[in-house]
Amino acid sequence: MAIDKRVGSAAEAVADIGEGAVVMISGFGGAGFANSLVLALRDRKVGGLTLVVNSATHPLSQTHTLIEAGLVRKVICSAARGRGTALSAFEQLHKDGKIELVCLPQGTFAESIRAGGAGIPAYYTPAGYGTDLGAGKEVRQFNGRGYVLEEAITADVAFVRGDVADRFGNLTFRHAQKNFGPAMATAAKLTIAEVRVAQSEPITPDRIELPGVFVNRVVTA
Amino acid sequence: MAIDKRVGSAAEAVADIGEGAVVMISGFGGAGFANSLVLALRDRKVGGLTLVVNSATHPLSQTHTLIEAGLVRKVICSAARGRGTALSAFEQLHKDGKIELVCLPQGTFAESIRAGGAGIPAYYTPAGYGTDLGAGKEVRQFNGRGYVLEEAITADVAFVRGDVADRFGNLTFRHAQKNFGPAMATAAKLTIAEVRVAQSEPITPDRIELPGVFVNRVVTA
C-alpha cells in the first residue's frame, strides 16, 4: 500500500468539501490560479463558503464564479476591486450586505497564512499600523515603533496550482506560479494540488519546492 | 560596475567585524558549519562577541575555538552541552559566570531568527509554555491553549555555508547543509557565505535556494 495521492479528476478531488468550508485559493496575476479546482467546487454548489484568496476579482481567476453563484459568505483578501466603474458581483453583494469582507495588507495576508501553517497563533507586523486597516486591532510598541497584532489564518481546504507532482504529493512550481501555494498548503486541513504533470516517479530531492507531506490530493489539470 | 560579491579570502571577508558584534553561525550536525569564517574571526581576536548558534559545543563545529579564546561574552543557542562528564570550555566559563547563556527551544531559535529577518518583532509559540524555558516570559491563551511571546533575533553578521554561489551572492545548498543558513542570512546586517564554488556566471533561477540580495560577501573555502 504505497503512498499515492493522485486522484482521477478535479470533481473527485473536491467531492467531500462541505457547506461553510473555509477555502484557500492560490494564484497571483495570472500565474498559479487553481482554476480547475475552483470550477469543480462551483459545480458542487455548496454554499456558505469563506474564501481566503489574494484577489477576489482578478479577471484571470475563476474565483468570481463562486461569488457570482452565490456560494460565498465571506472573503479574506488584499484586493477585491472590479475593473472599471461598474460594480462587480463581489462589489454588488458587498454593497448589499450579502458578503462579508476582511481586507488585509498583502504581506499580512501571506504571513497570517504562513503563521496558520507554522503553529504561530499571532504575531506583530508594522503593516497597517496607523491606518484604517489597523484600526481596532491591538497595537504595541517595539523599539519605539508601532506594530499591530495579527492572528493566524487557517482553512479547511487549500487549492494550489503546481507544475509537476509525484505520488507523494511533492510539488514543483513554474516561476511565479509559486506565490501563495506553499504557505496555503501548510495552513489547510486538506490541500489539493492541480498540476500539469502528476507522475508516479519521485521528483529529485533538490527540485522539490513543496514537500508532499503538505499535500493530500493531486489532480492533473 | 557589475554586482560582484566575491572576496579573496575568509580573512578579508571578516576584516571589519568589530568588538562586541552579534554573530550568527549556521550549521547542524556536521552539515553547513561555516568553519573557515569562524576560524578567520578567531584569528582577528576581537572580543565581547555574542554568538547565535544552534549548538555551542558541537564537536564538528569550530565555534568552540571562539569560546576557548575568550572572545565570547554571550551565547544564544538550543544546545551547549559538552561530551562526557568533564566540563567543556563553555561549561567552565558559564559556571564561572564569565559567559552569559540564553537557551531556547530549537524551533524558537529558528523562528526568532526568521522573524528577525522578516520584520516581525515578536510572535507567540507553544514551545516552552509551562516549562523552565518559558518561565518569566509573557504568556497568552489562544483558543484555550497557552503560548509564550518570543522576540525576534537579529545580528550584525551571519556566517553561512553554501555549496555554489554566483557573483550576485545567490546560493545553493547541498542537502542538510541548508539548516539555519537561509534564515540567518535574512536576519543579519552583513551576511558572509563560504562556499565550495564561487562562480561569475549566474545560477539558474530555479536552482537558487537563497537569493543573493540576502548575501553581502562570498568566499571560497
Add this chain to the structure above:
Amino acid sequence: MTPLNRQQIAWRVGQDFENGMLVNLGLGMPVNCSDYIREGREVVIQSENGVIGAGPLASANAADSDLVDAGSRKITIAPGGTVIDSAWSFAMIRGGHIDVTVLGAFEVAANGDLANWDNRIPDKGPLVGGAMDLAAAAKEVWVMMDHTTRKGAPRLLRTCTLPLTAPSCVTRIYTDLAVIFRDAAGFLVKEIIAGLSREELQARTGAPLRFAGDCGVLAAPEIAEKD
C-alpha cells in the same frame, strides 16, 4: 515651462538608483523606472509576487503566463534573478531588505504620511495589495506622481485627507514639476523645472516648501509618453 511627462518622471527616478540596490516598483507609472537605470549600474528589481531580479517585459513569443510581475505583466527574469513564494517575498519586504520602493500616490503629507490605496470611490472593493507592507518597511519610500490633481489641487499637503497607507514613511517625491526630499522638517525642494518660479511651485503645493541651497533644474531628455 514644460512639466515632465510620466516617462520623463520615470527617467528622473531611474537616474537615482545606485549600483546593487534592491528596488521595488509599484503598479502603474513606477514600473517604468526600470527602463531608465544608468549605464553600467546593476539594480535588482523586486516584484512582490516573488520575482527577485525582474527583467524587461517579455517579447510576444517569449511571454509566459507563469512569469508575471505584481502588475500581472508578462516579464522576464534578469541575470541572477529567481522566484520565491509570496510569504518569503513579503518577509523580505517587511524585514527592511528593500532599499527603495517607488510608489504612486494620491497625497503625501509634510510629515511623510502617504495616501495611495483608497481614494474613496463609492461601493468599489478595496485594493491595498502590498502597498502597506512596502510603505511601512522599505528603507526608502519614493513617491512618483503628478504635482497636482487634474483639477489643479495640490497633492503635497500639510495633512493627508485620504486614508493612509502608512504614517511618516515617504522620503522623496518626484513630480512633473520638482524633485522634493522629505525630512523631519518637511518638504525640501532639490530640483525644479525651468520656467517655473519657486513661488509658483509653492502655490501648487499644500504645505510649506524649503529650497535646498544647491536646488537645481529638473530636466529630462525628450521621451514620448506611452499609451
Add this chain to the structure above:
Amino acid sequence: MTPLNRQQIAWRVGQDFENGMLVNLGLGMPVNCSDYIREGREVVIQSENGVIGAGPLASANAADSDLVDAGSRKITIAPGGTVIDSAWSFAMIRGGHIDVTVLGAFEVAANGDLANWDNRIPDKGPLVGGAMDLAAAAKEVWVMMDHTTRKGAPRLLRTCTLPLTAPSCVTRIYTDLAVIFRDAAGFLVKEIIAGLSREELQARTGAPLRFAGDCGVLAAPEIAEKD
C-alpha cells in the same frame, strides 16, 4: 519474564506506524524505530534539521557529511524525500503536521507531562534541541523508555520531578515491560510482557494503572541489542 531490549521496544513502536504517517524520531533509542516499519507501509520520517523522508543510514562509501539527521548520523534520503531549512522544518513541527513523534524520556506523568531534556547534571550545559517544539506540537507524542531507572525507581509518575519538556502531551508509552496509553484519566495498560503480573507492573509504576479490557501480551521477536 523477559523485559524487551531496546531494539525490541523499537520494533514494537515500529509496528504501530500507519501507512502515510509523518513521523519524527528522537535521538537515541527512537531513531531505531524506522528499521521496523511493517512490510508494505510507507512512512515518511522527518528529521528536525530539515530532512523530510529520511532513509536508512548511509553505507560507508555513500556517507556524505552534508546529509545527516538530527542525531548527526550520516543518512540517505528515501524515495520522495527532500530537504528543507530549519525554520521551515520547525514550522512543520510547530504547525502540528507531525503525526507522531517518538521521544526518549526521563519521566512521564499521569497527566501527560513529559520530562526528557534536563536531568540536572551539575554545571553541564543545557541540551533542549527540538524536544520542546516536538512535544508541544506533534499530534501524538509517543515515549519510548525503560519502565524504571537503573536503580529500579519508577519513571511513570503522578507528577514529574524533573523540569518539563511540555505539559500534558504524551499519548503513549512503550517500555521494556508494557505498552501504555495515556488519556484524560491517566495511564491505561494495553500490553504487558508475559510472566509479569499486573500487580508487579503496578509496583514498578509511580501512578495508578488501569488495564484495558483487551489488554494483551507484549511480545517481540528476538532482536540482538545494538552497540
